[in-house]
Amino acid sequence: MHTLYIFGGSSTALEIADAIPRKQAEVFHVVPVTEPHDGQTRIRIDRLEQHLEGRKETGYILSMTDVAIREECQSVATRLDLSPRSVIHPLAFVSPTAKVAQGAYLAAHSVVSANAVLQPHAMINFHALVGHDATLGEHCRLNPGARIGGNATIGDRVLIGANSFVYQGTKIGEDSVVDAMTSVRFNLSARQIISQHRNNGRPLKRPLVKRFLAEQSRDAQR
Numbered sequence: 192m193h194t195l196y197i198f199g200g201s202s203t204a205l206e207i208a209d210a211i212p213r214k215q216a217e218v219f220h221v222v223p224v225t226e227p228h229d230g231q232t233r234i235r236i237d238r239l240e241q242h243l244e245g246r247k248e249t250g251y252i253l254s255m256t257d258v259a260i261r262e263e264c265q266s267v268a269t270r271l272d273l274s275p276r277s278v279i280h281p282l283a284f285v286s287p288t289a290k291v292a293q294g295a296y297l298a299a300h301s302v303v304s305a306n307a308v309l310q311p312h313a314m315i316n317f318h319a320l321v322g323h324d325a326t327l328g329e330h331c332r333l334n335p336g337a338r339i340g341g342n343a344t345i346g347d348r349v350l351i352g353a354n355s356f357v358y359q360g361t362k363i364g365e366d367s368v369v370d371a372m373t374s375v376r377f378n379l380s381a382r383q384i385i386s387q388h389r390n391n392g393r394p395l396k397r398p399l400v401k402r403f404l405a406e407q408s409r410d411a412q413r
């Protein structure tokens with residue numbers, strides 16, 4: 192039995208843990224020093240190296256959506272010689288011709304279709320679809336119900352919001368954000384954000400992203 196460290200202690204981290212058969216791996220959550228920890232199943236990140244002593248076949252997976260936090264956790268894992276591991280829910284479908292790199296999470300009822308390619312650390316949430324011959328870059332995240340059409344190309348660190356749709360053959364540049372419930376019919380260059388609900392569906396330049404995400408956060412709290 193190998194050991195798997197899930198970076199994160201709530202939300203998607205719990206869903207990832209639920210997808211792992213208990214006889215397949217010993218699972219621990221790695222949490223920030225500011226979150227509750229017990230030293231047994233929840234390990235503070237600053238004590239991870241100590242917890243690793245004597246353990247073999249150790250791997251990790253990232254659960255958070257914030258790219259900066261993901262890359263910081265990835266750096267810690269690399270420094271400690273942890274190997275990225277994928278977690279694929281038994282109810283997910285992955286075509287035999289698809290290529291899924293390590294570190295991916297595929298939730299229940301997600302679909303990765305024929306000849307699709309997922310680069311490392313992709314996160315495909317519940318009922319999300321990656322169409323045939325599509326390519327997702329490193330650290331791409333598809334929120335629940337997102338759909339990527341066939342032959343689409345999604346750059347590194349792109350976030351596709353819940354129930355959004357990227358049309359067949361569309362290209363989206365790295366570090367872009369597609370808001371929830373948004374259809375993307377044309378190519379987006381890098382560091383863009385697009386929403387059906389703001390700016391009449393036209394892309395916003397990246398300098399506006401922080402303000403946009405702040406508005407999203409306020410809307411979610413109402």
